[in-house]
Amino acid sequence: MDITLEKSAEARSGRATWLDVSTQLLKYAILLLFVAVFLVPVFWMVSASLKTLQEIYTFPPQWIPESFKWSNYVEAWYAAPFGRFYVNTIITTFFGVAAEVILGMMTAYAFVYLPFPGKNVLFLVLLAALMVPIHVTILPNYLTVARLGWLNTYQGIIVPGAAVAFGTFLLRQHFLTLPNEILEAARIEGAGHILLLTRVVLPLSRTTLVTVGLIALVGKWNDFLWPLIVTNQTAMRVLPVGLSYLYQQEGTNQWGIIMAGTIFVVLPILVIFVWAQRHIISGLTAGATKG
Secondary structure (H helix, E strand, O other), X not given: OHHHHHHHHHHHHHHHHHHHHHHHHHHHHHHHHHHHHHHHHHHHHHHHOOOOHHHHOOOOOOOOOOOOOOHHHHHHHHHOOHHHHHHHHHHXXXXXXXXXXXXXXXXXXXXXXXOOOOHHHHHHHHHHHHOOOHHHHHHHHHHHHHHOOOXXXXXXXXXXXXXXXXXXXXXXXXXXXXXXXXXXXXXXXXXXXXXXXXXXXXXXXXXXXXXXHHHHHXXXXXXXXXXXXXXXXXXXXXXXXXXXXXXXXXXXXXXXXXXXXXXXXXXXHHHHHHHOHHHHHHHHHOOOOOO
């Protein structure tokens, strides 16, 4: 009887172990599938940027070029003023991200630590702003910028996107998780709101601030529609808009050169994103359970 029970227990244990192994293998298979979905297009873009047009049109696809055509990068760089596009993009992205983070930080601080009437109602309005499609605001923003004479200017590109509700919401949720004991101790020591924000709240919120900054960085670096609408001079174009200069209206596109130009746009933000991805994960989960 005991031997039978032992064999049955061993069988159940073996089945449980096999089930655990199968589950892990399935998880890894799904993970590899998602990795392939994201990495294969990137690999194809890099590979195509080093191919001739004939190799790109070859079927079945030739994943590795026979000889690396580095001249595609040189031709792409000189086909459009990418140096100027980089300068414009860096300026608009830097000041746009700085404005978004500063405004979001100060607004979130007010929602959490400043008592004022109608605070909950205003927060609901903020949440409602998250649901407004960006395309709805394009026409009024354009009319305002045009009246101010800001067409083809850096401020015309930056200011309409300086205040974004998502950053304020994320920072507000994180500020709610900060320990009240530290804040009360700072108040007892005589810290006002400015010192409380700069010496206590912000140092404790470094990860979330980096997350908000990185999300804003990706959005503003890749922004195409608004800079396209608010500028009509080549000297004021940004990288995503400048990339369209490589396309030929007649349809005789040199895809190797276009892919090389795409690398110019994608590579800086990709490097930054890979370097700081851990901050994004931890920052997005911070304060997720607070209301």
